[in-house]
Amino acid sequence: MLPFLITALIFLILGSVMLIANRVLAPRRPDPRKYIPYECGVDPSGPGWVPFHVRFYLIALIFLVFDVEVVFLYPWAVIFEELSWFGFVEVTIFVVMLLLAYVYAWSEGALQWE
Amino acid sequence: MVSNNLFLEILLILIKIAVVLGIVLLHAAYTVYAERKIIGRMQARLGPTEVGPYGLLQPIADLLKLLTKEDIIPLEAERLIFLVAPLIVLTFAIVNLSVIPFHPSFIIADVNIGILLILAGASLAVYGIILGGWSSGSKYSLLGGLRSAAQVLSYEIPLGMSLAGVILAAESFKLSDIVNHQAQSFFGMNAIPQILGFIVFLICAFAETNRAPFDLPEAESELVAGYVTEYSGFRMGMFFLAEYISIYVMSLLIVHCYFGGWTLPGWLLTIFPPLKFVPAPLILLIKVYFFVFLFIWVRATYPRYRFDQLMSMCWKILIPVSLLNFLIVAFLKRGGF
Numbered sequence: 001m002l003p004f005l006i007t008a009l010i011f012l013i014l015g016s017v018m019l020i021a022n023r024v025l026a027p028r029r030p031d032p033r034k035y036i037p038y039e040c041g042v043d044p045s046g047p048g049w050v051p052f053h054v055r056f057y058l059i060a061l062i063f064l065v066f067d068v069e070v071v072f073l074y075p076w077a078v079i080f081e082e083l084s085w086f087g088f089v090e091v092t093i094f095v096v097m098l099l100l101a102y103v104y105a106w107s108e109g110a111l112q113w114e
Numbered sequence: 115m116v117s118n119n120l121f122l123e124i125l126l127i128l129i130k131i132a133v134v135l136g137i138v139l140l141h142a143a144y145t146v147y148a149e150r151k152i153i154g155r156m157q158a159r160l161g162p163t164e165v166g167p168y169g170l171l172q173p174i175a176d177l178l179k180l181l182t183k184e185d186i187i188p189l190e191a192e193r194l195i196f197l198v199a200p201l202i203v204l205t206f207a208i209v210n211l212s213v214i215p216f217h218p219s220f221i222i223a224d225v226n227i228g229i230l231l232i233l234a235g236a237s238l239a240v241y242g243i244i245l246g247g248w249s250s251g252s253k254y255s256l257l258g259g260l261r262s263a264a265q266v267l268s269y270e271i272p273l274g275m276s277l278a279g280v281i282l283a284a285e286s287f288k289l290s291d292i293v294n295h296q297a298q299s300f301f302g303m304n305a306i307p308q309i310l311g312f313i314v315f316l317i318c319a320f321a322e323t324n325r326a327p328f329d330l331p332e333a334e335s336e337l338v339a340g341y342v343t344e345y346s347g348f349r350m351g352m353f354f355l356a357e358y359i360s361i362y363v364m365s366l367l368i369v370h371c372y373f374g375g376w377t378l379p380g381w382l383l384t385i386f387p388p389l390k391f392v393p394a395p396l397i398l399l400i401k402v403y404f405f406v407f408l409f410i411w412v413r414a415t416y417p418r419y420r421f422d423q424l425m426s427m428c429w430k431i432l433i434p435v436s437l438l439n440f441l442i443v444a445f446l447k448r449g450g451f
Contacts, residue, residue: 003127003223004231007212010131011205015352018181019201022348025182035189037252038343050253052260059425063267066433070274073440074230077282080447088444095437102433111429 062105069098130222134211142358143173149410156414177351185347190251199246200345200352206239207356210363215290217376217395228289229277232367236322239356240266243324243331246353247341258340261421262331265321268425269328272432273318276311279436279443280304280371293375302379305372307446311439312372314432319364321424323357326413330421365405373401 037044076083076091083090105111147162147169154161162169187196210232212222225231240262247259281287283304284295296303305312321328332340342353369375376394383389419427 004212004225006127007131007222008205008209011208015201015204018348022181022185026184026347028184034186037188037190038338049256056260056264059264059267066271070271070278073278074281077278078285080282080285088448
């Protein structure tokens, strides 16, 4: 784990150094027009934070369920031989249950994006 | 003595990091060049030719240009998040390289949860894109960031599930174990029994790297430049560097998980024995280059997917297919393959 953390740290430092180099080397000619959000050259209309569709949240909820499924499959996959047929049948039941939820979500139109 | 050993250990790690960093940054820079050249040729153009012989110094010129460009921070932006987002993307894109073996005995961090760390790092890198898009205070950036979020939610499950098949086959999260398992297995590589998983993983890898045909978060014909619209100077460069590094991470992952990494399948060696003398790093390099070329090739060939098409493909096709692949692998393994 230590080498992994050192790598992360090194790259954080390296990235920061490059950004500082950018700060030092780059010219700075402030102009108020440079600091407004880009909207094809026209003055921006309304705030930048536009409302977005509630579907994003719905998809996130379904994602959570299936992501947990994947998380449960991983440890089982690692000790597959040890658990033999017992584990195999149990995971099959688990997957079938989730498939039912998946089919239900599909039939309710949760996966439909209009 | 203990502190002395620790010091040596850290020194060794630093040397390894320097080697990997040198190789990967050079590759990333020249992949940009290769991409421009290849796409240029595919579109009957020449690509870069001006800087140096055949335009070979173009990546260096680009780097210098990015370093000397003004770093503009829009007034509307959430300053702190806006400043940190590129660092998050770059760091988590690169940190994945530390758990990928480049040679049977060359790996920075030989941990036994390699694949889990890569999945975690890849997911965290997306945070940088979402935060960068959200914090810019521009409509295009916000939409780019949101698309990225929805894209992650869609491809991450099939990605994880197709990898579950690979993990199941080797019964390990360690990439070197997975490679060794394939070398000893009946088929010689996972891509043959797990062809479905491989196709799913390949599609998800394109989505993961935000490359065409799934470059929706930055779709330049619809969203100007998506989440990078408001970024300039080296901050923008960092997003692009991260993209090219993650192409290498995903190519390495594909090669290690499905094509036996630095090994060649046993049946190929029986048919053509002289292949035994090809050095391991060369085998790995050729395989990785092929997939990097594939990334570029696909960009030149396929039009961009529409947003809802990507979502429904991931949810309605890739998830059932990857689950099917998983069950096939489980049955095969029970059956003794």
